[in-house]
Amino acid sequence: MHAQVLVKINEDFLSHLMQDNFELERLAYYKTIDFSAPSYIPLTKDIVYLSSKYNDTLLLNKYAFFTKDTNDLILVFYGAVVLNSNKIYTHILKELTLKKIAESKIAQLSELIDFIEGRVNSKTNSIQFYTTSERIKKLQQKSLFIATLLSIIVPGTGKYYLMQNGEATGTIFLNLLASAPVIESIIKIGLISTGTLITGLVFLPVYMANIYGTVISKKILLKKLNTQLKNEVLDYCNYQLRN
Amino acid sequence: MKYWIIVITSFVISNTFVCAGNSKLNDKLGSNDSIYKMELLKLEYAFFLAQTDAERYDALFQKVLLSFKNIDYTKALKEITRIKELDQKILQDKAFYDAIEILLFDAQLYNSCIDIINEDNAGKLNIQKSFIKSLCLNQESQYELFITDIRQASEVLKLDTSRIMSALQNYFIESTEKKSSLYQALLPGAGMIKEGELKEGMVSFLLNGIFVALPIFLFKKQLFFTAFSYGIMPFSKFYFGGIRHTKHLAMVNKEKKLEEIKQKNAQLLFDFYNQ
Numbered sequence: 001m002h003a004q005v006l007v008k009i010n011e012d013f014l015s016h017l018m019q020d021n022f023e024l025e026r027l028a029y030y031k032t033i034d035f036s037a038p039s040y041i042p043l044t045k046d047i048v049y050l051s052s053k054y055n056d057t058l059l060l061n062k063y064a065f066f067t068k069d070t071n072d073l074i075l076v077f078y079g080a081v082v083l084n085s086n087k088i089y090t091h092i093l094k095e096l097t098l099k100k101i102a103e104s105k106i107a108q109l110s111e112l113i114d115f116i117e118g119r120v121n122s123k124t125n126s127i128q129f130y131t132t133s134e135r136i137k138k139l140q141q142k143s144l145f146i147a148t149l150l151s152i153i154v155p156g157t158g159k160y161y162l163m164q165n166g167e168a169t170g171t172i173f174l175n176l177l178a179s180a181p182v183i184e185s186i187i188k189i190g191l192i193s194t195g196t197l198i199t200g201l202v203f204l205p206v207y208m209a210n211i212y213g214t215v216i217s218k219k220i221l222l223k224k225l226n227t228q229l230k231n232e233v234l235d236y237c238n239y240q241l242r243n
Numbered sequence: 244m245k246y247w248i249i250v251i252t253s254f255v256i257s258n259t260f261v262c263a264g265n266s267k268l269n270d271k272l273g274s275n276d277s278i279y280k281m282e283l284l285k286l287e288y289a290f291f292l293a294q295t296d297a298e299r300y301d302a303l304f305q306k307v308l309l310s311f312k313n314i315d316y317t318k319a320l321k322e323i324t325r326i327k328e329l330d331q332k333i334l335q336d337k338a339f340y341d342a343i344e345i346l347l348f349d350a351q352l353y354n355s356c357i358d359i360i361n362e363d364n365a366g367k368l369n370i371q372k373s374f375i376k377s378l379c380l381n382q383e384s385q386y387e388l389f390i391t392d393i394r395q396a397s398e399v400l401k402l403d404t405s406r407i408m409s410a411l412q413n414y415f416i417e418s419t420e421k422k423s424s425l426y427q428a429l430l431p432g433a434g435m436i437k438e439g440e441l442k443e444g445m446v447s448f449l450l451n452g453i454f455v456a457l458p459i460f461l462f463k464k465q466l467f468f469t470a471f472s473y474g475i476m477p478f479s480k481f482y483f484g485g486i487r488h489t490k491h492l493a494m495v496n497k498e499k500k501l502e503e504i505k506q507k508n509a510q511l512l513f514d515f516y517n518q
Binding site for chain 1: 277279280281283284287288291318465466467468469471472473476
């Protein structure tokens with residue numbers, strides 16, 4: 001490994017790179033320049049945009065120490081969220097709190113961190129990602145015991161309770177299909193017969209699968225919703241960097 | 244008893260249990276290409292400092308080679324466009340078009356390769372150029388352009404076309420998708436056999452047969468619900484699934500035939516240009 005010598009910004013060359021939109025070359029160039037030297041070209045948005053696009057956490061981490069104002073810091077924050085670099089965004093949030101910027105902005109940024117790290121609780125009151133965060137909150141309040149009990153009594157209803165209407169309808173339909181032959185066998189052949197035993201054996205795994213499905217469905221749906229929320233946050237941060 | 248065994252098997256096969264699976268997010272890790280980016284930067288700086296078009300050409304051509312080496316074709320095509328804006332004399336002197344044609348052909352960018360050959364107005368039509376263009380048109384299944392190109396080449400290069408013209412095959416293949424699907428719908432298994440899958444066709448015929456016979460048997464025993472659950476549901480699954488699979492087989496066979504034609508035509512082209 002050779003130690004890299006940092007150079008001053010050649011503004012003409014950088015303008016040339018920006019004019020023709022040479023992203024890869026610009027990204028490489030930013031790694032070689034000394035950010036402490038004064039520059040008249042605004043770099044922050046471009047650096048953060050390129051670092052997040054090409055997954056260059058090192059460049060973002062390095063540049064975070066050379067930001068000029070709070071707007072720059074906020075942009076780096078968005079980039080760090082996109083790159084999932086928790087060290088950078090946590091550090092920036094602390095720094096922004098010390099700089100005493102508007103409380104609403106701080107609350108908004110800390111909410112982004114909460115959402116990206118999967119923290120939604122009863123106190124969360126999001127305006128930007130209202131629909132998804134409210135769904136998560138509602139689901140968290142649902143009792144798994146009641147859902148399981150409902151599934152045992154009437155297959156499928158547990159999933160209705162857990163807000164999974166599509167899956168619940170499928171479960172009901174499947175259980176009806178599997179239970180109809182059992183009932184028919186009992187009525188036409190008798191309770192203690194080979195037919196009832198066999199149709200019962202077919203019905204049993206379907207019924208058990210319905211209960212098991214309900215037990216794990218809350219966890220799975222929560223995971224899905226958290227991923228959805230995370231993607232919404234990433235889209236929001238990307239939008240801030242690209243516009 | 245044996246009927247009950249069939250009933251259970253059919254039910255188990257036809258139903259999927261309501262067990263949702265965990266889906267894992269596949270995080271794609273980017274490759275370490277910082278050396279490539281740095282090399283691009285150095286060459287762009289050389290271009291920036293260049294005083295003449297010849298120097299600019301050298302820098303850009305190096306960038307093209309580097310991009311091809313790193314399989315970054317978008318970048319390569321962008322740099323090729325920049326080179327084309329330079330002085331045409333230099334491009335001719337440095338045999339730019341000849342080199343790029345081969346690079347594009349190797350990278351399987353056939354349409355771009357054809358464009359470059361067409362743009363090379365100053366370059367004379369030679370065997371190599373014509374052969375590459377014909378091969379590109381062959382890969383892109385452009386039959387009419389392909390024939391025109393061979394005729395032009397034969398006039399300029401004075402080659403005998405009598406053998407190749409009679410042997411060349413058109414890329415148009417009539418799709419058997421509809422016909423095979425109809426066969427499969429009328430007699431399950433027939434469509435698959437028509438597409439050359441004898442074993443799959445036999446299995447499809449047997450399964451469909453079983454699930455037609457089963458509900459009839461259960462219906463006669465006045466077990467109507469059981470007939471519906473254990474018979475009709477699996478039958479519809481195998482019946483419609485079979486038709487869908489036949490369509491897929493027809494599509495795969497069409498692609499195979501097209502590939503065979505391309506290979507045969509490529510061999511004919513090779514013989515034609517080596518006569």
